[in-house]
Amino acid sequence: MKKTKVFLAGVIVAGAVLFSTVAYPSIADSTIRIIMNGSVIPSDVSPLLTQGRTLVPIRVISEGLGAKVQWDQKNNAVVVTGEGKGSQGDGGSSYLKGENFAQGDKGISNNMISARDLKNLLDDDADNDIADYRSGHNGGDSVKNDPLVVDVRGEAEYLATHIPSATWIAAAPEMGDQENINQLKKLLKEHVALGGKNEIVLYCYTGNQSGLLAGVLGVQGLPVKNMMYGFDIAWQGTKTADRAIKAPMENSGGEKVECKT
Numbered sequence: 001m002k003k004t005k006v007f008l009a010g011v012i013v014a015g016a017v018l019f020s021t022v023a024y025p026s027i028a029d030s031t032i033r034i035i036m037n038g039s040v041i042p043s044d045v046s047p048l049l050t051q052g053r054t055l056v057p058i059r060v061i062s063e064g065l066g067a068k069v070q071w072d073q074k075n076n077a078v079v080v081t082g083e084g085k086g087s088q089g090d091g092g093s094s095y096l097k098g099e100n101f102a103q104g105d106k107g108i109s110n111n112m113i114s115a116r117d118l119k120n121l122l123d124d125d126a127d128n129d130i131a132d133y134r135s136g137h138n139g140g141d142s143v144k145n146d147p148l149v150v151d152v153r154g155e156a157e158y159l160a161t162h163i164p165s166a167t168w169i170a171a172a173p174e175m176g177d178q179e180n181i182n183q184l185k186k187l188l189k190e191h192v193a194l195g196g197k198n199e200i201v202l203y204c205y206t207g208n209q210s211g212l213l214a215g216v217l218g219v220q221g222l223p224v225k226n227m228m229y230g231f232d233i234a235w236q237g238t239k240t241a242d243r244a245i246k247a248p249m250e251n252s253g254g255e256k257v258e259c260k261t
Contacts, residue, residue: 115227144195147201151231161249169183207227
């Protein structure tokens with residue numbers, strides 16, 4: 001394991017490197033928010049803008065990227081421990097710590113996908129029957145453009161209603177366990193063998209947990225994206241959001257589920 005010591009005095013902060021710190025233009029206050037993989041990361045210590053630099057809590061960022069943070073009292077140091085490197089994903093895109101640094105100037109946005117774009121991939125023939133190459137459907141869609149869609153909400157929520165064709169392994173807090181990562185790699189391999197795209201799209205309730213998880217899984221070399229704003233906001237539209245698509249849903253029995261709104 002490679003250890004990096006960050007020597008600090010007073011408040012534990014570090015500069016932003018593999019993420020963006022911005023304020024939403026629709027919010028009138030001056031609070032600086034940390035956005036990683038398209039999701040806002042909660043922090044009990046607010047980022048600080050001073051002398052043209054943005055300082056953020058190192059624990060929030062490090063743990064969001066799958067690293068461990070410890071305080072070394074003897075050496076008066078913050079010790080960040082992590083390992084892993086990026087690998088090549090589909091289409092020559094390079095995934096590093098969950099971020100897709102494909103050529104071009106889109107930056108971190110390459111690591112996100114909107115609910116509408118995901119629906120369009122899963123519903124090639126635009127008949128609102130998603131991933132209908134599955135048994136019991138009319139077969140108008142093609143699997144070749146489809147990523148492996150993984151629901152990382154709680155199991156009960158997945159069983160009740162989810163994106164058609166989505167699979168479930170474990171809830172987001174447990175998805176970083178090695179056995180679950182191995183299962184995810186196995187499912188991706190099977191998905192590609194069936195003609196699917198070598199890419200994973202995660203979604204949770206609002207995009208926060210899946211965004212953090214995308215960083216953790218990216219360290220493992222997995223080609224992963226996060227569905228922006230998650231199932232409740234962007235897909236189902238039961239919470240306030242701009243441009244919620246209120247797309248089709250199904251339960252564990254493959255039966256269609258109507259939107260509650």
